[in-house]
Amino acid sequence: MGRHSCCYKQKLRKGLWSPEEDEKLLRHITMYGHGCWSSVPKQAGLQRCGKSCRLRWINYLRPDLKRGTFSQQEENLIIELHALLGNRWSQIAAQLPGRTDNEIKNLWNSCLKKKLRQGGIDPVTHRPLSEVGKEEDKQSQIPVVEEKVSREQKLLEVKYSGSKAAITSSSHKGYPLLVQVVEASKNENTKEKLLDTRFVSCQPCDLVGYNPLGQMNPVGTSNPTPLWFSGSHNTLEMDDSDQFASNPISSSLFVPAPWMRPFPYENNLPPPTTTTTGSSRLWETGSSSAGLRNSFLEYNSLFSWGSTDCSTLGKEAQIHVPPESLDMKWSSEIIQNHILMAATLQNRTPPQPLYPDIKSETNFIIQTTSPPTTLWPHYQQQTSDD
DNA sequence: AAAAGCACCAACCGCAGGTAT
């Protein structure tokens, strides 16, 4: 493994970049692209090493950078992603268009960590500080999650004969999952190629003692908890030149527990609708003997998820299935560019009917604007203090 | 007004993994 000897070979500049240097680098990359970074400084007439040029481009000169302060939504998303991914800044940055890993890392270290602590949340575990000590020796939950994950992996392998998805769980308590799609290896010696990484955050609300719809389970003591899925995915849309453009979307999906009713305490669900706009998502509810099954259509791809059997201890996952007519090449595109859904993760003991009063084919909308602030009072508190 | 402390952030450093030779 080579070391970066480039900086020592010649007297190369270090430190802050001057506007003249920026201009040279920007002009060069705009005209020729960066190609091999190590040759960029020479071609651009810069006394810098390639690594320094690359960093300057990525973190500052790139035209698609957003700049400016982070919005509350961005901060919330970072917190949520950090809970799931830990210090994987590049993966976190990938979910925030226009932001760099360095920028996010700086924000985290200088600001968000502190905010969480002030709000009583441990920034490492994302659990209330009061619980961190108690929870440390309760590692037994993790193998349970791992075991369930392997079941999902099998399911995915069945769904895609030409590719397979591997699911790994994060090490956090609770149930967040990191979902990765990897290309099937030709043989056992070749490494699998990572096609896509999705996060699926499934936080039972009772982890923070908060029920978003403000109701208690009327049935009994073992409350089936609502689920909160959040994630980022891309949509494929045709642009003017009939090319498919991939557009990132962040969305969160709230799955109410069966005993919940829309706030504020309405007996009936909102009128059926077939639209989906902005941060709303259309959910179709349907009943089957196996339990709840939900699905929605978006940009001609079917995603589905559901707890296939509410009486089963543990969880099942369904992954969206590409239309049969598409060949595997297209299927692969869809895998890469659309949300990959996994997992409902509740243990339902004893078995309870899901949505007992909701008739089959009823549609309703769940508003999902700012998940952490509505779901997690700790975050809400600390952000509203600002 | 000056010094000390603090916060922010751009940039560096070292490492790991991939690829070319």
Add this chain to the structure above:
DNA sequence: CATACCTGCGGTTGGTGCTTT
């Protein structure tokens, strides 16, 4: 297969400006 080189990532540092004493 070994070595050199390239790229990307995450941890860390050091400069700068603001605030406090």
